[in-house]
Amino acid sequence: MGLNNLFKALGDGTRREILRRLAKGDMAAGEIAAAFNLSWPTISHHLHVLKETGLVQVEKKGQYVIYSLNTTVFQDIAGWLFEMLGIITENHPDGKGGVKDGQ
Amino acid sequence: MGLNNLFKALGDGTRREILRRLAKGDMAAGEIAAAFNLSWPTISHHLHVLKETGLVQVEKKGQYVIYSLNTTVFQDIAGWLFEMLGIITENHPDGKGGVKDGQ
DNA sequence: TAGTCAATTAGATATTCGTCTAAATATCCG
DNA sequence: CGGATATTTAGACGAATATCTAATTGACTA
Numbered sequence: 721m722g723l724n725n726l727f728k729a730l731g732d733g734t735r736r737e738i739l740r741r742l743a744k745g746d747m748a749a750g751e752i753a754a755a756f757n758l759s760w761p762t763i764s765h766h767l768h769v770l771k772e773t774g775l776v777q778v779e780k781k782g783q784y785v786i787y788s789l790n791t792t793v794f795q796d797i798a799g800w801l802f803e804m805l806g807i808i809t810e811n812h813p814d815g816k817g818g819v820k821d822g823q
Numbered sequence: 824m825g826l827n828n829l830f831k832a833l834g835d836g837t838r839r840e841i842l843r844r845l846a847k848g849d850m851a852a853g854e855i856a857a858a859f860n861l862s863w864p865t866i867s868h869h870l871h872v873l874k875e876t877g878l879v880q881v882e883k884k885g886q887y888v889i890y891s892l893n894t895t896v897f898q899d900i901a902g903w904l905f906e907m908l909g910i911i912t913e914n915h916p917d918g919k920g921g922v923k924d925g926q
Numbered sequence: 927t928a929g930t931c932a933a934t935t936a937g938a939t940a941t942t943c944g945t946c947t948a949a950a951t952a953t954c955c956g
Numbered sequence: 957c958g959g960a961t962a963t964t965t966a967g968a969c970g971a972a973t974a975t976c977t978a979a980t981t982g983a984c985t986a
Binding site: 723724725727728730731732733736739740743744745789791794797798800801804805807808811 | 826827828830831833834835836839842843846847848892894897900901903904907908910911914
């Protein structure tokens with residue numbers, strides 16, 4: 721769904737924590753909501769954002785809604801990272817100038 | 824400065840494009856501003872955000888202000904990525920259940 | 927068919943964000 | 957010093973965001 725929305729989605733700590741929990745295994749919406757000090761609608765909203773950006777997948781199971789992590793999206797982030805690192809190394813082959821890596 | 828602000832900073836296309844250009848070499852603020860169809864104050868604002876999150880470094884050179892990429896921050900992103908991937912593989916050792924990787 | 931549990935939608939509100947114009951600051955040069 | 961160039965700061969404004977409470981939808985069960 722685009723790096724813009726992807727990074728925006730990751731820019732919220734609650735959403736990253738949801739992802740971390742989903743990385744350990746699928747969870748129902750209510751199970752997720754119970755883990756936070758936020759209202760259910762708020763969590764539902766975050767889950768909607770995560771779903772829109774493709775970071776999670778949804779499956780209805782009876783009266784429950786099961787959320788699972790979509791690992792493929794991490795490739796987009798990795799892709800962006802490697803692209804940046806590629807440009808850096810291309811333009812600073814000997815590490816001599818420009819980019820400082822200390823503080 | 825925290826993953827929150829880091830990801831938020833990366834959630835803007837203009838800022839990512841600034842970073843991409845800086846990856847090719849240091850640039851003066853005006854040189855950067857000239858590359859976009861946005862006002863100088865707007866670019867100055869974005870540069871401020873990037874500086875606050877530690878994504879760029881600033882050096883005053885006479886009347887010019889030279890911006891350069893701070894590559895160390897990419898380690899934070901990579902660190903988060905690897906942490907997530909670690910949790911995933913820990914909890915799905917045989918790739919059998921839970922995480923779907925198709926569409 | 928009621929009643930209950932699970933989850934989302936609707937609507938409101940305060941805050942943050944990206945952008946602009948106008949003004950201020952800082953540095954150089956003659 | 958005085959003017960020109962480079963950049964930031966101030967202030968305003970509309971759009972987007974995170975949150976809440978109340979209401980709604982959907983599904984199971986007795």
